[in-house]
Amino acid sequence: MPVKKTEAKPKVNKTGLSDDTLLGLYTNLVKTRMTDERLRKLFRQGRYAGTYFSAVGQEATTVGPTYGLFKEDIIAPSHREIGAAITKGIPLEQIFAQVYARSNSPDKGKSHPCHYGSRELGVIHPSSTVASQSIIGTGCAMAFQIQKKNNVVLGFFGEGGTSRGGWHEALNFAGIHKLPIVYICQNNLWAESVPSTRQSAVEKFSDRAKAYGFPGITIDGNDVALVHKTAGEAIERARNGEGPTLIECLTYRWYGHSEIDPADYRRQEEIDEWMKKDPIARAEAQLLKSGKLTTHKRESLVAEIEQEIEEAIKVCETMKYVEPEEAYNDVYSTAFPVRRDEY
Amino acid sequence: MKKTTFIEAITEALAEEMERDEKVFLIGEDIGLYGGVFKATKGLMDRFGSDRVIDSPISEVYIAGGSIGAAMVGMKPVPEIQFADFITPSMDQLIQQGSKLRYRTGGQWTCPMTVRVCCGGDVGGGLYHSQINEQWFFSQPGLIVIMPSTPYDAKGLLKSAIRGDDPVIYFEHKRLYRWIKEDLPQEDFTVPIGKAAIRKEGSDLTIVSYGLMYHRSMQAAEALEKEGISAEVIDMRTLRPWDREMIFESVKKTSRVLLVQEGSKTGGVMAEISASITEEVFDYLDAPVTRVCGLDVPAIPFAPPMEHFFLPNAEKIAGSARKVMEY
Numbered sequence: 001m002p003v004k005k006t007e008a009k010p011k012v013n014k015t016g017l018s019d020d021t022l023l024g025l026y027t028n029l030v031k032t033r034m035t036d037e038r039l040r041k042l043f044r045q046g047r048y049a050g051t052y053f054s055a056v057g058q059e060a061t062t063v064g065p066t067y068g069l070f071k072e073d074i075i076a077p078s079h080r081e082i083g084a085a086i087t088k089g090i091p092l093e094q095i096f097a098q099v100y101a102r103s104n105s106p107d108k109g110k111s112h113p114c115h116y117g118s119r120e121l122g123v124i125h126p127s128s129t130v131a132s133q134s135i136i137g138t139g140c141a142m143a144f145q146i147q148k149k150n151n152v153v154l155g156f157f158g159e160g161g162t163s164r165g166g167w168h169e170a171l172n173f174a175g176i177h178k179l180p181i182v183y184i185c186q187n188n189l190w191a192e193s194v195p196s197t198r199q200s201a202v203e204k205f206s207d208r209a210k211a212y213g214f215p216g217i218t219i220d221g222n223d224v225a226l227v228h229k230t231a232g233e234a235i236e237r238a239r240n241g242e243g244p245t246l247i248e249c250l251t252y253r254w255y256g257h258s259e260i261d262p263a264d265y266r267r268q269e270e271i272d273e274w275m276k277k278d279p280i281a282r283a284e285a286q287l288l289k290s291g292k293l294t295t296h297k298r299e300s301l302v303a304e305i306e307q308e309i310e311e312a313i314k315v316c317e318t319m320k321y322v323e324p325e326e327a328y329n330d331v332y333s334t335a336f337p338v339r340r341d342e343y
Numbered sequence: 344m345k346k347t348t349f350i351e352a353i354t355e356a357l358a359e360e361m362e363r364d365e366k367v368f369l370i371g372e373d374i375g376l377y378g379g380v381f382k383a384t385k386g387l388m389d390r391f392g393s394d395r396v397i398d399s400p401i402s403e404v405y406i407a408g409g410s411i412g413a414a415m416v417g418m419k420p421v422p423e424i425q426f427a428d429f430i431t432p433s434m435d436q437l438i439q440q441g442s443k444l445r446y447r448t449g450g451q452w453t454c455p456m457t458v459r460v461c462c463g464g465d466v467g468g469g470l471y472h473s474q475i476n477e478q479w480f481f482s483q484p485g486l487i488v489i490m491p492s493t494p495y496d497a498k499g500l501l502k503s504a505i506r507g508d509d510p511v512i513y514f515e516h517k518r519l520y521r522w523i524k525e526d527l528p529q530e531d532f533t534v535p536i537g538k539a540a541i542r543k544e545g546s547d548l549t550i551v552s553y554g555l556m557y558h559r560s561m562q563a564a565e566a567l568e569k570e571g572i573s574a575e576v577i578d579m580r581t582l583r584p585w586d587r588e589m590i591f592e593s594v595k596k597t598s599r600v601l602l603v604q605e606g607s608k609t610g611g612v613m614a615e616i617s618a619s620i621t622e623e624v625f626d627y628l629d630a631p632v633t634r635v636c637g638l639d640v641p642a643i644p645f646a647p648p649m650e651h652f653f654l655p656n657a658e659k660i661a662g663s664a665r666k667v668m669e670y
């Protein structure tokens with residue numbers, strides 16, 4: 001859940017954050033992980049159509065920057081940012097409704113299981129064309145600047161997305177106009193089956209920022225405290241009119257590109273090595289040590305989330321699909337109804 | 344009343360809408376300091392400031408995509424694509440994002456945006472400054488496609504587009520910019536989207552066209568009139584959604600129809616109009632639905648005789664009309 005940035009006299013722990021903030025981040029990490037694992041399972045059980053893009057292993061890179069944003073700030077996520085959607089405040093009920101595509105689906109069953117969005121909560125529904133949300137998100141930031149608003153945009157994408165021409169055009173424009181946007185690159189080392197070394201010759205993807213005239217930084221994307229702090233500073237700069245930042249978060253997806261991908265192009269040692277860097281385990285260890293979290297508290301948090309998930313699934317599975325005629329709706333404003341042929 | 348050129352009508356519409364609604368802003372290449380390569384945005388940066396008249400880098404993807412994003416959070420962008428020949432990179436954004444935004448979000452996000460596109464041949468522009476390319480957008484549900492042919496419509500339709508709540512691709516034929524002049528009312532007016540206009544009534548055949556080709560069709564109709572052939576001339580004005588009723592009613596009356604478009608024949612706008620006439624009013628037809636189009640070649644070639652050869656003109660249109668009458 002988003003909270004205000006201003007905290008009363010933060011007592012800072014080893015991570016540089018207050019225990020409260022770290023617990024808030026941790027709660028969102030756990031919620032994201034549990035939802036994600038459950039959605040994978042439901043897919044394998046054939047309980048919904050399409051496919052599912054798991055972000056397990058990468059949660060810190062999406063939860064970290066999003067936590068603490070204002071409601072009026074906008075996030076522009078791609079396909080692997082369930083953590084950002086949940087942290088910006090989309091209730092699990094809506095996440096599951098999106099995946100199930102039944103009549104309670106926020107997009108009325110139109111788009112894709114992983115395209116969670118909410119205008120009210122400032123989450124742009126992702127679309128499948130990689131990096132498009134960076135371009136559109138930059139446009140939102142341009143509008144905020146024209147409107148002289150104090151809001152920022154977080155643009156998310158994978159390292160693969162940085163190879164697209166439109167992504168370059170957007171960042172170039174954002175640099176010229178010092179737009180209030182922070183770009184978060186989730187570098188999980190793979191774009192489907194293509195390794196990051198085949199995506200670009202630059203050493204770090206954050207080096208690309210040099211070409212646009214704003215700062216770029218590469219950080220450990222599995223350290224949620226570090227991600228939150230780094231993004232927080234960039235967000236403050238953006239709010240103060242100091243322009244964009246490109247933050248490359250090094251991370252790793254534990255599973256396939258989507259649930260239908262066995263991901264046999266990766267070495268087992270690489271996977272094992274990254275699983276040891278589990279972002280949740282790291283935050284948890286710190287919180288247990290400081291006493292902010294106890295095993296008992298953790299169990300009740302898990303039970304609470306578990307119940308929320310169960311309820312969301314129950315609601316979705318009793319829902320009908322929308323009527324097929326819904327296909328005709330939301331093409332244009334009411335001024336231009338779509339013609340209906342009869343066969 | 345004063346004589347206003349086609350391009351002045353566009354400038355006036357932009358200025359008046361920017362005055363009327365502070366959400367309206369412009370973005371495009373050379374539109375600010377320079378006032379546009381054809382001067383459509385002349386004086387607007389001085390008047391409204393560089394926040395609302397943005398000189399963009401050469402970034403057609405961003406001009407379109409950034410405008411979509413701005414439209415999503417309460418702005419009314421009017422991006423300019425300097426030449427239709429360079430709109431192709433924007434299509435990723437216009438087709439994949441703009442046209443689908445309302446649909447793919449269950450109506451949550453909308454895209455009130457008007458993309459001005461300078462297009463068309465008969466100006467010696469060569470292969471890459473003469474293209475029209477309206478058919479790419481015509482075939483995309485979710486977009487509104489407009490191509491005016493008179494200053495009055497240019498102004499009134501541009502205002503309707505800007506005031507509306509849908510993504511509009513608004514084509515401006517550059518051959519008309521300074522050629523066509525008209526007296527325009529002083530007071531505010533709009534022209535409704537989706538309505539064609541009967542420019543000349545007739546009883547023997549219907550000629551349907553738009554943009555520059557409307558003027559060529561009118562020239563042909565005047566020549567035909569002298570030969571005793573009475574042509575009804577319809578200017579489509581809006582291509583998507585097109586005015587089915589007006590075209591069908593006219594075809595029912597005349598029983599013969601000639602469809603004229605500047606771009607290549609295959610898969611063009613008139614292919615759709617033709618198929619629909621055949622589906623809906625077949626019983627009324629006394630002759631095959633016939634098209635006069637640009638050549639089925641990649642674009643309008645540069646050398647003047649070839650450009651002339653490519654384009655439909657009054658003679659070609661009149662010639663085809665005679666054949667339709669003889670059938």
Ligand SMILES: Cc1ncc(C[n+]2csc(CCOP(=O)(O)OP(=O)(O)O)c2C)c(N)n1
Nearest residue numbers: 080128129130158159160161188190191192
């Ligand atoms: C423009 C475009 N090209 C190709 C695809 C197919 N595709 C979907 S995701 C993906 C890989 C994306 O890699 P990256 O940006 O690194 O994100 P990740 O999946 O690793 O999170 C590809 C090739 C697409 N959706 N859009």
Ligand SMILES: [Mg+2]
Nearest residue numbers: 158159190191
């Ligand atoms: Mg990747």
